[in-house]
Amino acid sequence: MLIVQKYGGTSVGSTERIKNVAARIAKQRANGEQVVVVVSAMNGVTDNLIKLAKEIMPLPNDREMDVLLATGEQTTIALTAIALHALDVPAVSLTGAQAGIVTDGVHTKAKIQNITPRKIHELLDGGNVVIVAGFQGQTLEGQITTLGRGGSDLTAIALAAALKAELCQIFTDVDGVYTADPRIVPGAKKLEEISYDEMLELASLGAKVMQSRSVEFAKKFGVVFEVRSSLNDNPGTIVKEEAKSMEDIVVRGVSLDKNQAKITLVGVPDKPGVAARIFKAIGDANVNVDMIVQNISHGAGAPATDLSFTVDKPDLLKARKVIDHLTQEIGFREVIATDDIGKLSLVGVGMKSHTGVAGKMFETLARAGVNIEMISTSEIKISVVIDLAQGEQAMKAVHEAFLG
Ligand code: ASP
Ligand code: MG
Numbered sequence: 001m002l003i004v005q006k007y008g009g010t011s012v013g014s015t016e017r018i019k020n021v022a023a024r025i026a027k028q029r030a031n032g033e034q035v036v037v038v039v040s041a042m043n044g045v046t047d048n049l050i051k052l053a054k055e056i057m058p059l060p061n062d063r064e065m066d067v068l069l070a071t072g073e074q075t076t077i078a079l080t081a082i083a084l085h086a087l088d089v090p091a092v093s094l095t096g097a098q099a100g101i102v103t104d105g106v107h108t109k110a111k112i113q114n115i116t117p118r119k120i121h122e123l124l125d126g127g128n129v130v131i132v133a134g135f136q137g138q139t140l141e142g143q144i145t146t147l148g149r150g151g152s153d154l155t156a157i158a159l160a161a162a163l164k165a166e167l168c169q170i171f172t173d174v175d176g177v178y179t180a181d182p183r184i185v186p187g188a189k190k191l192e193e194i195s196y197d198e199m200l201e202l203a204s205l206g207a208k209v210m211q212s213r214s215v216e217f218a219k220k221f222g223v224v225f226e227v228r229s230s231l232n233d234n235p236g237t238i239v240k241e242e243a244k245s246m247e248d249i250v251v252r253g254v255s256l257d258k259n260q261a262k263i264t265l266v267g268v269p270d271k272p273g274v275a276a277r278i279f280k281a282i283g284d285a286n287v288n289v290d291m292i293v294q295n296i297s298h299g300a301g302a303p304a305t306d307l308s309f310t311v312d313k314p315d316l317l318k319a320r321k322v323i324d325h326l327t328q329e330i331g332f333r334e335v336i337a338t339d340d341i342g343k344l345s346l347v348g349v350g351m352k353s354h355t356g357v358a359g360k361m362f363e364t365l366a367r368a369g370v371n372i373e374m375i376s377t378s379e380i381k382i383s384v385v386i387d388l389a390q391g392e393q394a395m396k397a398v399h400e401a402f403l404g
Helices: 015-030 045-056 062-086 118-125 152-162 196-207 212-221 244-248 274-284 313-330 349-353 357-367 388-403
Strands: 002-007 034-039 091-094 101-103 112-115 129-133 136-138 144-146 167-172 193-195 225-229 237-240 253-257 260-269 289-294 304-312 334-338 341-347 374-378 381-387
Touching: 002 015, 002 152, 015 034, 015 062, 034 062, 034 118, 034 152, 045 062, 062 091, 062 129, 062 136, 062 144, 091 118, 112 152, 118 129, 129 152, 152 167, 152 212, 193 196, 196 212, 196 237, 196 253, 196 341, 244 349, 253 388, 260 274, 260 313, 260 341, 274 289, 274 304, 274 313, 289 374, 304 313, 313 334, 341 388, 357 381, 357 388, 381 388
Parallel strands: 002 034, 002 167, 034 129, 091 129, 101 136, 167 225, 193 237
Antiparallel strands: 101 112, 136 144, 225 237, 253 341, 260 304, 260 334, 289 304, 341 381, 374 381
């Protein structure tokens, strides 16, 4: 049996933790299984590297950021291999490039194009545990790339697909996927299973359990995986394709995304082509836009409207720069940017067949004295943008109302 295991930053956050991980791997291997391990950078290392670069300049070059950030995972693979050697387990570490992970050239958010795991198979056949650096790859031209924050999850899922692994386990510092972040909502409960789509909403909405792109990838290639803790032996949460019975549960979970920022353009001329011009420019800068809200025209004379949208917090400066360049050309009155927002979301495939969820959610927020700044919905989720300072309180109230 071939198993892919991924250990996140907290699971490898110290040499003690790395030794603990090595002991777990050794146990698996003693059962006769082939083990491929993907590791993240040690807890806090990536953040610290970013901080160092930004101490030098606010918007460092993306290629150099990749060269810098890839060192985090490279440290962990070697230490994990050494920890296995200390237990007399043969193990070899591989960088993303050495593992055959080929990506496109979009630095800091590269996409995996293909994986040629020849080296991994060779090493496994030679009786080794193979430790692969998460989050990184290489272009065909040999440039080092990284896959976006949280990208080690993607490495693990993509490797599980490429290697046709029997089992894919994502080890983290929580016992699985919860109805809400248990660090914020004490009454949150662990889920036995969840569908890809629900997990995707929870992940992209900032439940912080897994990188959303990795879940999309798993859905596309049908990779069933388990999210579980590296600190105990409790069973985790199985993530898989939606089953009929899952629709009986209206709300699966509540999440709070604190990683978004909001930009409002005041007094945008209301005529064809303006939104296209703005979002084409934002897209060309590789900035992801999430929610977009445009109001009806107001004012006498030339019709104008207000346009608000959200971007990932780290992209706010970049987005601001793009917008500032367009001010003259398009002629909006004012730009208001804030990162003091939170996006609160309610998720469940059962919403497809149940009514009244939005009304109950808004009523709960009203009772908690929380003002709603933006609303967006999909078949299986309702999201609102609210004041960041009220985020956790609002999350607790909504969780209590639906899942308490
Ligand atoms: N070290 C990278 C990050 O912190 C990738 C990962 O941990 O998955 O985003
Ligand atoms: Mg992670």
